[in-house]
Amino acid sequence: MKAFYDLHIHSALSPCGDEDMTPNNIVNMSLLKGLDVIAVTDHNSCGNVRTVMEVAGDRLLVIPGMEVETAEEVHILCYFPTLSQAEAMEELLKTNRLPIDNRPDIFGRQLYLNAEDEIIGEETRLLTAASTLSIEDVFSHAFALGGLPVPAHIDRQSYSVISNLGFLPPHLDIRGVEITAKNLDAWKTEYAQYPILCSSDAHYLGDIAEPFHFIDINSKNAEEFLAKLTKKIC
Numbered sequence: 001m002k003a004f005y006d007l008h009i010h011s012a013l014s015p016c017g018d019e020d021m022t023p024n025n026i027v028n029m030s031l032l033k034g035l036d037v038i039a040v041t042d043h044n045s046c047g048n049v050r051t052v053m054e055v056a057g058d059r060l061l062v063i064p065g066m067e068v069e070t071a072e073e074v075h076i077l078c079y080f081p082t083l084s085q086a087e088a089m090e091e092l093l094k095t096n097r098l099p100i101d102n103r104p105d106i107f108g109r110q111l112y113l114n115a116e117d118e119i120i121g122e123e124t125r126l127l128t129a130a131s132t133l134s135i136e137d138v139f140s141h142a143f144a145l146g147g148l149p150v151p152a153h154i155d156r157q158s159y160s161v162i163s164n165l166g167f168l169p170p171h172l173d174i175r176g177v178e179i180t181a182k183n184l185d186a187w188k189t190e191y192a193q194y195p196i197l198c199s200s201d202a203h204y205l206g207d208i209a210e211p212f213h214f215i216d217i218n219s220k221n222a223e224e225f226l227a228k229l230t231k232k233i234c
């Protein structure tokens with residue numbers, strides 16, 4: 001079956017994410033758009049993923065994940081078959097991130113929400129602070145935890161491995177790259193040796209992807225989806 005996906009969505013936990021990016025709004029908008037699989041990938045945290053999974057139930061496959069910022073200020077999406085694996089990655093990041101307090105008036109609030117979309121807490125440490133882990137560290141930790149690291153928006157002028165390093169490090173075990181929709185046609189040939197993901201990086205509800213990019217799967221199962229994903233070239 002074709003599983004239409006958007007694997008790069010920010011919730012209200014990301015300071016830059018709109019406060020309307022609540023679990024119910026994200027799930028309902030994704031269903032309205034006709035998506036089958038989503039990932040909520042907040043900066044350096046999976047703090048709202050449990051609630052999104054609870055709200056989604058069996059209506060939508062939610063892949064646990066987060067968008068890690070490396071010491072080189074490169075964004076790496078990390079996906080995991082289970083929430084506990086993602087939470088282990090988050091724990092690692094908590095002790096390997098610059099301890100900067102959030103300034104909600106400047107960066108925005110970082111909200112933890114329950115299944116009724118009620119605010120149950122606010123993260124006080126700035127989640128968008130870079131971790132002290134290198135790209136190599138993030139890759140090795142994500143793989144060791146059973147996850148899949150994917151360099152995010154490699155076509156962007158900032159926070160991407162290409163913009164910051166100038167190339168994809170050849171020694172990295174890269175099993176997929178993300179290219180944004182507007183540059184997909186221009187970039188996909190050059191990186192055709194990698195499985196290419198195209199997601200929205202939505203910070204606002206309306207930006208959640210249309211059902212355009214898909215992966216063929218046999219069942220709605222995170223492990224199978226991630227295994228298939230690494231074989232896909234769009």
Ligand SMILES: [Zn+2]
Nearest residue numbers: 067075152159
């Ligand atoms: Zn990013």
Ligand SMILES: [Zn+2]
Nearest residue numbers: 008010067201
């Ligand atoms: Zn993002």
